[in-house]
Amino acid sequence: MLKIENLHANVGDTEILKGLTLEVGAGEVHAIMGPNGAGKSTLSYILGGRPGYEVTAGSVSFNGVDLLDLEPHERAAAGLFLGFQYPVEIPGVSNVQFLREALNAQRAARGEEPLSGGEFLKLAKEKAALLKLDMEMLKRQVNVGFSGGEKKRAEMVQMGILDPKFAVLDETDSGLDIDALRTVGDGINAIMRAPDKAVLLITHYQRLLDYVKPDKVHVLANGRIVKTGGPELALQLENEGYEAVAA
Amino acid sequence: MAEAATLPTTRDEDWRYSDGEYLRHADAAAINHWRTIDVPAGETRSEYQIHNSGDAAPGMVDRLRVHVGEGGRFEAFHMIAGGKFQRVEVEVTLGEGAHFEFGGVTIGGGDKVQEFVTRTIHAHPNATSNQVVRAVQWGRATGNFLGRIEVARDAQKTDAAQNFRAILLEKGASANTKPELEIFADDVLCAHGAAIGQLDEQASYYMAARGIPPQIARKLLIQAFIGDAFENIADDDIRQKMLDDTLAELDGDAV
Numbered sequence: 293m294l295k296i297e298n299l300h301a302n303v304g305d306t307e308i309l310k311g312l313t314l315e316v317g318a319g320e321v322h323a324i325m326g327p328n329g330a331g332k333s334t335l336s337y338i339l340g341g342r343p344g345y346e347v348t349a350g351s352v353s354f355n356g357v358d359l360l361d362l363e364p365h366e367r368a369a370a371g372l373f374l375g376f377q378y379p380v381e382i383p384g385v386s387n388v389q390f391l392r393e394a395l396n397a398q399r400a401a402r403g404e405e406p407l408s409g410g411e412f413l414k415l416a417k418e419k420a421a422l423l424k425l426d427m428e429m430l431k432r433q434v435n436v437g438f439s440g441g442e443k444k445r446a447e448m449v450q451m452g453i454l455d456p457k458f459a460v461l462d463e464t465d466s467g468l469d470i471d472a473l474r475t476v477g478d479g480i481n482a483i484m485r486a487p488d489k490a491v492l493l494i495t496h497y498q499r500l501l502d503y504v505k506p507d508k509v510h511v512l513a514n515g516r517i518v519k520t521g522g523p524e525l526a527l528q529l530e531n532e533g534y535e536a537v538a539a
Numbered sequence: 540m541a542e543a544a545t546l547p548t549t550r551d552e553d554w555r556y557s558d559g560e561y562l563r564h565a566d567a568a569a570i571n572h573w574r575t576i577d578v579p580a581g582e583t584r585s586e587y588q589i590h591n592s593g594d595a596a597p598g599m600v601d602r603l604r605v606h607v608g609e610g611g612r613f614e615a616f617h618m619i620a621g622g623k624f625q626r627v628e629v630e631v632t633l634g635e636g637a638h639f640e641f642g643g644v645t646i647g648g649g650d651k652v653q654e655f656v657t658r659t660i661h662a663h664p665n666a667t668s669n670q671v672v673r674a675v676q677w678g679r680a681t682g683n684f685l686g687r688i689e690v691a692r693d694a695q696k697t698d699a700a701q702n703f704r705a706i707l708l709e710k711g712a713s714a715n716t717k718p719e720l721e722i723f724a725d726d727v728l729c730a731h732g733a734a735i736g737q738l739d740e741q742a743s744y745y746m747a748a749r750g751i752p753p754q755i756a757r758k759l760l761i762q763a764f765i766g767d768a769f770e771n772i773a774d775d776d777i778r779q780k781m782l783d784d785t786l787a788e789l790d791g792d793a794v
Contacts, residue, residue: 343740365756367748379745384764384767393759397752
């Protein structure tokens with residue numbers, strides 16, 4: 293489904309990704325773990341097409357399409373969802389307006405009819421309930437005044453509404469307390485666990501993986517995947533540290 | 540009247556950012572004409588104006604002198620779009636406990652010069668005023684806000700607020716602002732703020748990441764930005780029309 297080959301990428305003049313190769317098949321959940329500065333967030337932004345992150349070599353194919361050739365909004369319409377480590381506040385724009393515009397823009401790009409206001413609200417209510425987020429929160433401005441945990445849950449509500457094929461979740465577990473972690477984990481499973489979907493979880497810690505069981509765990513260090521294993525690798529990392537396992 | 544004979548120039552402090560070329564060729568009688576409104580004590584007058592004389596028009600100057608009686612309220616919401624030079628000037632004198640509410644938006648590109656000039660005179664105690672001006676410019680256009688607030692010696696408990704923010708969509712566009720506070724009373728609140736910047740790139744990218752194309756993202760962000768100026772329009776339909784007409788300016792030649 294997602295095939296990354298020999299990816300090299302710069303931020304400014306600094307090379308962050310140095311030949312990263314990774315393949316995620318449909319129906320799979322992969323976790324990427326790694327020390328600070330390894331290039332985890334850079335990978336997520338490269339996949340999401342964020343300005344300022346430059347690919348210098350390699351390729352990324354998404355369901356057979358050259359992902360790097362698409363504009364950020366086209367990637368979203370193609371079914372890619374990027375969960376932000378730091379969700380952005382947008383004063384003056386409500387979540388409902390933001391998400392309805394987003395969903396209908398994606399639908400238009402795919403040649404589908406827009407959802408009416410009523411249909412959209414019904415969908416939003418259903419997904420907010422799944423993530424235990426008060427519907428009133430969705431009427432407020434995007435992420436403005438939300439706590440860290442509320443922002444992450446709101447991100448997952450967005451994911452539920454947009455219903456992507458592939459989710460790259462960048463430290464979605466950070467800033468969550470134990471109950472919220474379980475809610476978010478259950479949400480990811482409910483929304484993304486399907487034979488035609490896949491997830492790339494970027495995380496520092498094993499704890500989210502207790503709820504969202506990965507099929508594969510990769511260690512990213514110094515811009516490359518240095519080790520790949522099953523779920524047990526995450527436990528080993530937690531116990532022994534990156535240096536011992538990835539050396 | 541002596542003033543009718545002369546034309547202002549950009550050497551005059553209140554016209555320093557105006558379009559000098561326009562002023563040189565302006566009709567003195569028209570430029571020195573003031574509309575006047577007298578708001579009786581305890582009453583409210585509101586005006587909503589869209590100044591869009593078309594891009595080919597040379598320009599216009601709208602000058603308004605208002606007197607608000609005791610406990611009265613005057614509200615003015617203006618949008619400036621087309622025309623080479625457009626200026627809206629409002630001078631308001633507030634009676635005791637009166638209120639002045641002003642919301643203004645300039646929006647345009649090319650080499651347009653669009654400006655609001657206000658003079659708010661708190662002549663008596665307990666009056667309040669609130670002014671919110673937003674500028675959205677591109678091309679080589681200029682958006683200006685000159686706001687003077689005068690608080691007379693016995694105008695205690697005055698509460699005046701003024702806020703200007705500009706978004707420049709392109710290099711080459713500019714905005715000027717000059718808040719002036721002349722305060723002769725000692726028990727007053729006068730708040731003012733000004734900021735000139737660009738569209739929030741992080742927010743734009745966040746919208747793109749959720750599938751919103753750049754044109755729509757920009758429109759949503761600008762709608763949120765100018766919304767502040769029209770927020771205090773009580774009538775939903777009028778507020779929506781002011782917003783829609785303002786945003787429509789983006790559909791033409793905007794970047």
